[in-house]
Amino acid sequence: MKLHAQIERWPVAGAFTISRGAKTHVDVVVATVTDGGHVGRGEGTAIYYHGETAETVLAEILGQADAVAAGMDRTELQTRLPRGAARNALDNALWDLEAKRAATPVWQLAGLPEPKPxxxxxxxxxxxxxxxxxxxxxxxxxxxxxxxxxxxxxxxxxxxxxxxxxxxxxxxxxxxxxxxxxxxxxxxxxxxxxxxxxxxxxxxxxxxxxxxxxxxxxxxxxxxxxxxxxxxxxxxxxxxxxxxxxxxxxxxxxxxxxxxxxxxxxxxxxxxxxxxxxxxxxxxxxxxxxxxxxxxxxxxxxxxxxxxxxxxxxxxxxxxxxxxx
CATH class of the missing domain: 3.20.20.120 (Enolase-like C-terminal domain)
Incomplete structure (x- = not known):
């Protein structure tokens, strides 16, 4: 398996303002895992009040490239990365890849109700x-x-x-x-x-x-x-x-x-x-x-x-x- 990750910038409509300040854009990090026939993607947004940045999240994800190449699954991931946006992006990419390999939607794999609006x-x-x-x-x-x-x-x-x-x-x-x-x-x-x-x-x-x-x-x-x-x-x-x-x-x-x-x-x-x-x-x-x-x-x-x-x-x-x- 191969891992790719990148930072993307998306503009906010106007500004998003909370008690800690305003945002006019958001930087997200997208993790992509491929096995040669299927592609799984996941997105994470850095939690600023934990000191995360898009750059630190990207580095954490790319640090798992060898583990992904060796076949790391979601269970192993929980022990290799702490909670946070990096593990979020990679965990969800692995879910997406698993669903595509199995030709079964994630909600079924996770034992959840069929999604409705x-x-x-x-x-x-x-x-x-x-x-x-x-x-x-x-x-x-x-x-x-x-x-x-x-x-x-x-x-x-x-x-x-x-x-x-x-x-x-x-x-x-x-x-x-x-x-x-x-x-x-x-x-x-x-x-x-x-x-x-x-x-x-x-x-x-x-x-x-x-x-x-x-x-x-x-x-x-x-x-x-x-x-x-x-x-x-x-x-x-x-x-x-x-x-x-x-x-x-x-x-x-x-x-x-x-x-x-x-x-x-x-x-x-x-x-x-x-x-x-x-x-x-x-x-x-x-x-x-x-x-x-x-x-x-x-x-x-x-x-x-x-x-x-x-x-x-x-x-x-x-x-x-x-x-x-």
Whole structure:
């Protein structure tokens, strides 16, 4: 087998803004594994808050060229690379290759339900309330909106979005911005707007700040839950986990994380980093097991791959066979 990997730059439609800053493009790393007759592809997006860059991800992947040539499978990969975007890209390339060799779709190989369209959240970037209201009004026909928050002034932001989209379901992502704030009070203030989920209210590693809070809106661990090793710390503090394959290091660990999380009574959210439809296709398969699906990473780009995953009325379509899986 042979391994190839490269960095690709894709422009964002406008700008994608969260409490930590704005992005006008995303660099993804694509891993390609070939056996002479079949080709498998996988995409990873560097997790910047872990210090990853597209260049470090590329180097990690290419460092596995000899192992791939020797026939490395997904099980061996889990021991050779740590969780993160590099293992994600390579793990998903191996899934894709396996599916093509077996002439069997990945969802069947993984024992998952046949994929059908899922409602996906559509992100409203953090901004002043007037801008967020206008953005919400432009997306008011979508069933589920996700608001990026920043701490100070979040009540006004959510109120503005609710005015702009009075009938949409709302989830919010604090991106750790509520550390040092009255988390219980912030949560109670948002309840009147019908918010149904709050992602990562406090900084990862400071999860004990949630001890004793009986939240009227469930909390989802994002930065605080990377893979199964984080579940014990999240249980009792969060009611849900946001599974992103760039965090888990691929579909293989994501499947195990979802299974063990559900066994502990945690709700499942499937999320993503910015990326193309090639990056959205593997996590899409987990959507049937999730309460919330947030896979708009490709919908936020100015352009996408051929055979892209498409959305109509807030429903994201399954990936085409020639895209992945």
């Amino acid at each position: 899922h409602i996906t959240a559509f992100t409203i970037s953090v901004a002043d309330p007037a801008k967020m209201e206008a953005d919400a009004r432009a997306s008011a026909d979508l069933p589920l909106l996700k608001l990026k928050l920043a701490g100070e002034g979040d009540d006004a932001r959510v109120a503005a979005v609710r005015r702009g989209a009075p009938n949409a379901r709302l989830i919010v992502d604090a991106n750790e911005a509520w550390t040092g704030r009255d988390v219980a009070g912030e949560t109670a203030r948002l309840a009147k707007y019908g918010v149904e989920l709050i992602e990562q209210p406090v900084r990862a590693g400071e999860d004990a700040l949630l001890d004793g809070i009986s939240a009227v809106i469930p909390f989802a661990a994002d930065e605080s839950c990377q893979d199964r090793s984080d579940l014990a710390r999240c249980a009792g503090r969060y009611q849900a986990i946001n599974i992103k394959l760039d965090k888990t290091g691929g579909l293989t660990e994501a499947l195990a994380l979802a299974r063990e999380g559900r066994a502990m009574g945690l709700e499942i959210m499937i999320g993503c980093m910015l990326g193309t439809s090639l990056g959205m296709a593997p996590p899409f398969l987990l959507g049937a097991t999730a309460r919330w699906v947030d896979l708009d990473g490709a919908l936020l780009l100015a352009e996408d791959r051929s055979s892209p995953m498409t959305a109509a009325g807030g429903f994201l379509s399954p990936p085409a066979a020639d895209l992945w899986g």
